[in-house]
Amino acid sequence: MTRAQRLLTLIQILRNHRYPVTGAHLAGELGISLRTLYRDIATLQEQGAPIEGEAGLGYVLRPGFLLPPLMFSKDEIEALVLGARWVAHCGDEYLADAARHTLGKITAVLPEALRHTPDATTLLIGPSPERISGGADLAVLRRAIRAERKLTFDYRDANDACSARTVWPFALGFFDNMRLLVAWCELRQDFRNFRTDRIGKLSVAEQRYPRSRQALLREWRECEGIPPQ
Known part of the structure; x- marks a missing residue:
């Protein structure tokens, strides 16, 4: 894992926790030393990531910080595509349009080597009953x-x-x-x-x-x- 990948992974780990996480726990998940973990935290803070906390107390990422959608793995891309296709197929008109637009945005920002993956995925949505009509909007x-x-x-x-x-x-x-x-x-x-x-x-x-x-x-x-x- 490159350092850039490790920093993105660290942000994602913090996003998955609502409460402060100790440095020891973070270092263990990443397979790095505490010294390296503290250095990575400092680097992310210098680059604008709103990480709060300190050694011995734990760290938390303030809500609202967005990761650039450029580092998806192939499994993550397939999961996103499958979910978006299901919503486009089974959701109401507005959700279906949103799902199609989302899929287009994801494809547009993927690295060249992964850009073909959404179209080439072999995970398909099966047929569903007729679209539900009537009742509440x-x-x-x-x-x-x-x-x-x-x-x-x-x-x-x-x-x-x-x-x-x-x-x-x-x-x-x-x-x-x-x-x-x-x-x-x-x-x-x-x-x-x-x-x-x-x-x-x-x-x-x-x-x-x-x-x-x-x-x-x-x-x-x-x-x-x-x-x-």
Whole structure:
């Protein structure tokens, strides 16, 4: 591994940790001495990487720092291409367009030796059921989740019973035959999943819901026994 590759790997390791990581742990992951690790940290800081911390306390990379997308391995490229193709094939109109544009941007910045890999990958997306139509506009749901806005809608359940709901949306689940909105329901005072094709008369409130979507997602995962991704 060249020093340039090691520095990029060090940044990636720091990005994978939300809390300070000791120098000994970082040095162990990279297979280098502590002295070399401290030298690498100093080099990255001099080049503008927002790494905070010091020897004996640990290091953390402040959120928002972006890596140049030029050092993907072939496995990483195939993973990105496969994911983008799935979204382009199975996502709603806006997500599909975003996936295609993303794939084009990734290809444009790859080194010449790897530029053919996206087109040559042998990982393919299989056929899926017909595109899901009707129900809630997924783009509206995503915007409400990002803005942490309450949603009000009419909902028809599996028994065709209708009810008016006000919910705090915080996640969308994409499945081959359905899309699920995950939210805290004020009516039930609990977490509920709503099939988006059964949602009608949707409106987004100006009012933000009282908790962050990250906190709701974390609590929902704990209730469902779902490990963090």
